[in-house]
Amino acid sequence: MPEFENFNVKTTIDCKQGAVRAVRYNVDGTYCLSCGSDKKIKLWNPVSGLLLKTYGGHADEVTDAAGSCDSSYIVSASLDKSIIYWDVSTGAPVRRLRGHAGGVRCVCFNEDSSVAISGGRDNAVMCWDIRTRRLDPVQVMKEARDCITTVATNENRIYAASLDGCVRTYDIRVGELTCDKVGEPITYLAQTRDEQCLVAGCQDSVVRLLDCETGGLLSEYKGHRGDDYHIECGILANDAHIVTGSSNGDAFVYDLLETKVLQRICISDNGGVVHSLATHPKRQEMLFARRRDMYVFSTDLQIEEEQL
Amino acid sequence: MDEEEHLHRFGTPLPALEKDVVPAKKPVAIEDQIVKDENGKRRFHGAFTGGFSAGFWNTVGSLEGWTPQTFKSSRAEKATPRVQLKPEDFMDQEDLGEFGIAPQGIRTRDEFAKEDEQEQRSGQRRRKLMQPELGSGPIPGVPVLEKLLRPVRDKVAVRILKSMGWKPGQGVGPRQTRKEKRLATARNTREQYLLEHYGAEGLPPQAEPTEEDSNDEDDDDEDITFAPDDYEPIFFTPKENRFGMSYSGLSRDPILSKSSSSTAKPMEHINLFGQLEEQANKKQLSIRGQAFGVGAFEEEDDDIYARDDMTRYDFSLADKKPKQKKQQHVQQRHVIDGFSEDKSGAALQKPYAIDLPRDFQPRNWLQRKSRFAPMDKERAKKLETATEYKRSGLGRHDLNPDQRAKLLGEQKIEEKAQEEQPKRNPFKDRGQSLLERINARTAGFTKGGVITESGEEKQTELVKEVKESNAAILEKAALKTKDLAPATSSSGAFKPFLADEAKQLRYEKFVASKLTNDTEITELLATMQPVTLSLWDREMEKKEFIQAAKIYRPLDGLMNDRFISEGNVQEEKVKEQQKTPEERKIVMERTKTMWKPTSLLCKRYNIAEPFGGAMLEPEKELKTKPKISVFDYLETSVNTKANFQTPSIIPKHIEKPKEVKPPTPSPAPPPAVEEQDKPTTKEEPSKFTFVPKTPLEQAVDESRNKPISEKTDLFKSIFDDSDEEETVAEQPENPAQDKLAALQEALGLPSMSTKSAAAHNVLRNTSPPRGIFAALFKPKEVAASEEPAPPKFTPIEGNKLKISYKSREERLRNDKELAMAEVPPEDIYGPKLPGAVPQKPEAPEDHAEVNIDEKLQQLWQQHAPKKRKAEKWVEKKIISSSEDSDDSSSNDSSSSDSSDGKAKKSKLSKAKKSHKSSSSKKSKKSKLKSKKKSKKGEKSKHKTKKKKSKH
Secondary structure, three states: OOOOOOEEEEEEEEOOOOOEEEEEEOOOOOOEEEEEOOOEEEEEEOOOOEEEEEEEOOOOOEEEEEEOOOOOEEEEEEOOOEEEEEEOOOOOEEEEEEOOOOOEEEEEEOOOOOEEEEEEOOOOEEEEEOOOOOOOOOEEEOOOOOOEEEEEEOOOEEEEEEOOOEEEEEEOOOOEEEEEEOOOOEEEEEEOOOOOEEEEEEOOOEEEEEEOOOOOEEEEEEOOOOOOOOOOEEEOOOOOEEEEEOOOOEEEEEEOOOOOEEEEEEOOOOOOOEEEEEEOOOOOEEEEEEOOEEEEEEEHHHHHHHHO | OHHHHHOOOOOOOOOOOOOOOOOOOOOOOHHHOOOEOOOOOEOOOOHHHOOOOOOHHHOOOOOOOOOOOOOOOOOOOOOOOOOOOOHHHHOOHHHHOOOOOOOOOOOOOOOOOOHHHHHHHHHHHHHHHHOOOOOOOOOOOOOHHHHHHOOOOOOHHHHHHHHOOOOOOOOOOOOEEHHHHHHHHHHHHHHHHHHHHHHOOOOOOOOOOOOOOOOOOOOOOOOOEEOOOOOOOOOOOOOOOOOOOOOOOOOOOOOOOHHHHHOOOOOOOOOOOHHHHHHHHOOOOOOOOOOOOOOOOOHHHHHHHHHOOHHHOOOOOOOOOOOOOOOOOOOOOOOOOOOOOOOOOOOOOOOOOOOOOOOOOOOOOOOOOOOOOOOOHHHHHHHHHHOHHHHHOOOHHHOOHHHHHHHHOOOOHHHHHHHHHHHHOOOOOOOOOHHHHHHHHHHHHHHOOOOOOHHHHHHHHHHHHHHHHHHHHHHHHHHHHHHHOOOOOOHHHOOOOOOOHHHHHHHHHHHHHOOOOHHHHHHHHHHHOOOOOOHHHHHHHHHHHHHHHHHOOOHHHHHHOOOOOHHHHHHHHHHHHHOOOOOOOOOOEEEEEEOOOOHHHHHHHOOOOHHHHOOOOOHHHHHHOOOOOHHHHHHOOOOOHHHHOOOOOOOHHHOOOHHHOOOOOOOOOOHHHHHHHHHHHHHHHHHOOOOOOOHHHHHHHHHOOOOHHHHHHHHHHHHOOHHHHHHHHOOOOOHHHHHHHHHHHHHOOOOOOOOOHHHHHHHHOOOOOOHHHHHHHOOHHHHHHOOOOOHHHOOOOHHHHHHHHHHHHHHHHHOHHHHHHOOOHHHOOEEOOOOOOOOOOOOHHHHHHHHHHHHHHHHHHHHOOOOOOOOOEEOOOOOOOOOOOOHHHHHHHHOOOHHHHHHHHHHHHHHEHHHHHHOHHHHHHHHHHHHHHOOHHHHHHHHHHHHHHHO
16 A cells, blocks of 8 residues: 655646646546636646647537557547547647537547547537547447436457436447446546446546446545535555545545545635646646646655656 | 967858859849749749749848748637738837827827917918018018918806906906906016016017006905906926026037927927018017028028027016017827926825815716707706606615614614624723623613613614614515506406307406316316206316416416526525435435337347347327427417317217227227227327217317328228228238238247237127128028118128129220229239139138138127027138139249139129129229229239230
8 A cells, every 4th residue: 555645736738728627647647638618728738737739620619539559649639519520740630520419418439449438418429430530430329318428448358427317338359338426426537457347427426436246336535625526536556545626616635445535635715616626647747727727736755756 | 380380260261263163253133133932943933932033142032031920820729810911010109109190199189289380280281382481572570361260269168267257468366456467467577577588588578568557546346356367377497407597509400300399389399380480570680599600401501600690699687678578388109289298207186175166067068059058947957857766666776774784684884783782791892890890780680671782772762763764665666666566466357258248257266276186176066057048058167267267277377387486496505405305305216118229229249139229219208299289288288189079069969989889880980090099099088088989089089280191091991981891891901910910929029019910800800791791790590581780881791792893894804994094803813702612711812811810700700699500701812713823833833724713703793783783883982992902913913804804
């Protein structure tokens, strides 16, 4: 069990793109993306806070973005009902995928970034073939009864969390749809690194740990405040700590096993919802989004190690 | 050299002149200049940017010169919108001035402006331009006509004054007695005199003789009052310079600027004509600053001598002529006439209390001028009462905040504060002393009452009060809403069965009972319904009632199904919130369903398709899902076919399923249709409790929602006769299906969508032998004797068939063209007809079929073992070719054994003669059908047939 060390703020970046809707790391955590309400996506170096590129082309607020496994493409979801596939280096939109009947809430790549999966307010999960120039979705899953808040995938499954309180697991290998009903609207879903469990942030200010195999509820994490916001949650790279945002300007780090609050990260004294966050894929590092700013938090020791 | 050392050099020296070159005397003209770019090429700027020469000395585009702007916009860098230039940006300062083309500044409105100012603004210029100078015409002064034609309109101030009782010619102010007036007049004259002599500079004086007191009688009658005299108020210009009194020096402003002439006359930008006017009027000129002669721009150049006339100076203090002089006031920009700009900077503003008349009501009298003129009071009152309900609404707005607070059970803030205070500090805050408080408490105690703090007492009082007022308010509200809610009470308002009074009565009772249970309803209705009603009618009535109750529910009921009120939602929310999160136990539910990932998705995920891609496609369900429409909703229970179809149509005696009585030779549905229907028909009997259906009806029902293309089977089953169906339908399923089944078997997969043919046949095989089968499975003599069933359904016997076929064969020979379309005799296959050609048991490739048929036979044996002896089967191609039944081989062999075939044909044709004669029409149909079903193989056979016929 790794020892827990407190997180400290490392960088604060004013994104200057209106409200930051989502922050995401790229595949290895060297860069990060921020999605703004000004319809733009910005690529940053989280360590130095350097703005690397701005991607503009969406017609409405950008809600989510994901980087491809080789970090050469970005896929982004927007409330303009479209998904855009960007070339990272040129900043040009390679493809624009329209198919959702409502705003798109979330998007992700599969492992080899050949398929983009998106979920939207039209209750549909859509799989898009990125390799070919096909403009219609490869598959549409419309089982959800409410807005899809998160899609996630691993090598053979697609997870979709919805506000109807269900986590739907589409097992491609078995050809089976497993619907785990939690009963509370799920605002965010994260996979543990070992892919055994799911971390589901629920609307009732509880983060729940679900077992993928049995569909059982393993534990609940309480302490933060969700209110009516789409608060995101995450699990740190060591699979031992769960982190979640809060509506009163804080973020909470929980111990996965003991379900107790390890640290209450006070991001801001004057309120503001910490709604989006991203955990570094390897290090003990996190990104938070609050209002117009992006915060990089990290344990000090790690940075020193990096520097050495 | 020495000198050069001492020199300093600035700049770069010119290149030394070459000896041979004579310097050009003329500089190169601009048009001759050539601009070159860095490559030495001639630069061209384009026609609209200057051509070959652009800008000052062709500097445009050069390093030092001006760079023309190019419009550039890209996705990455959007072009910034250019600054919007207004016309004002290109104007001079004067244009923006008061007399420019775009004047800016604050101005009084025409209505309030002085008349001469108006003139200036509107007409002066024009007038001056169009008319000759004033006084230069034959008639001196302002043209009379113009004065006459001036619109009569008083200024606002005048109108106000008039409304206050002022008359033109009078002065303004409180009325005076004679004595007071006299004094005032004296004072005025004195002031004016002083002003004239020492005050301001001269003006073109307005001939306004001061009023002389007509009578100087000393009537000290206090009662008689007079209006005060009218006199010009004196304006004092602030002295800003150190010159002598009423001396103004030469203006430092340029002559054309406004302020230079502003001293002479206000509101005039260039006083070019002022002098002329003065001359024309021959009035005395004031002393003007000409101390240092006349400037070059000065217009009064020629007057230089005439001006300083000694006659202009006063040599005595005598009162020459009572004159009124208008004080000039400096008109500056942005300053209204009569005001001067505050130079001090510090704003001293002292608010003065205005003594308003007691019943003064501020009102804009201009508001109601025409049709909005003030209404008479009665009408206004009437209107008010008429529209009162609009304003008051349901009495909600009658409440003030306090009442509302009471209604909501809130406490007033002060009360709250009061309430809380004593609790915090019960002794100190009141004026009462500690002792008094204690006394009071003890008194209460001794009285036997409960010691209550003052706050609590109040609260109880408050509660009572609140209750009372609540009741009152609610009563009021109810009174107001009383007539708003009629006819919402019951569904009884609508009478769906008005035609039948008794029925309506029953219906009303039924509605009142509000029963939901089906059996309860039947019981209830049974008590009410008359005995004469049949069971079926009762059933119908019950159905009708239920539907009517559903449909003719009051609207709110109908809508309640679909909407919930916000109040309910909130209530639920509150309830939910009241439950602590611990109470809400999360119960995880897991449901698993089949889901088929598309093959491409699997490919991209690098995963093999589940079940090798053989999963059932769930898309079909989506397609059959009906569209949702309002009409569907309304019709759901009433008009669905399932509810109302059959009861009236089907007589009871055929309600039993036909299978129970095997011997009845009722028309059987075609096997193809039955196959399809099997899974669905199993469910249906449970749904429709009181009306079982015949298979045909079921087929009809099912096909109702199908597109027409799918209904062909049904139509066939209706319009075709069953016996022919038999002959054709005995042909096994198309080879493709067979192959699929075989493939599935080979793969070891459970066949999902298509059951094996054998399974179908087992399912199908429930009816007794009919048609050919009947003839086949019965002993020969029985078949030959007769059938007891009605002739319509009699199966056609083998010998009849023979006859009919023969007749047709004859006809075919006559008409060859028709023969092409007809079915060849090789087409006859199936069970071997008694007494026909010796059969061949089976063909190798139709192995599966034979298996099925064997099963069939076994079943027959079980059901009717006595009726038949043994069965012999004729396979499809046996007749034409005895050696091989393969299509291709038969084709090849047809020529070789044509004679053999012919012989067989003739035999067959004999057998079918009778059939043809009896029902030629039917046979045609069946042939058409058979043609359709057997496609390629048939064609080849046709060919062979043709050949034969030629032979």
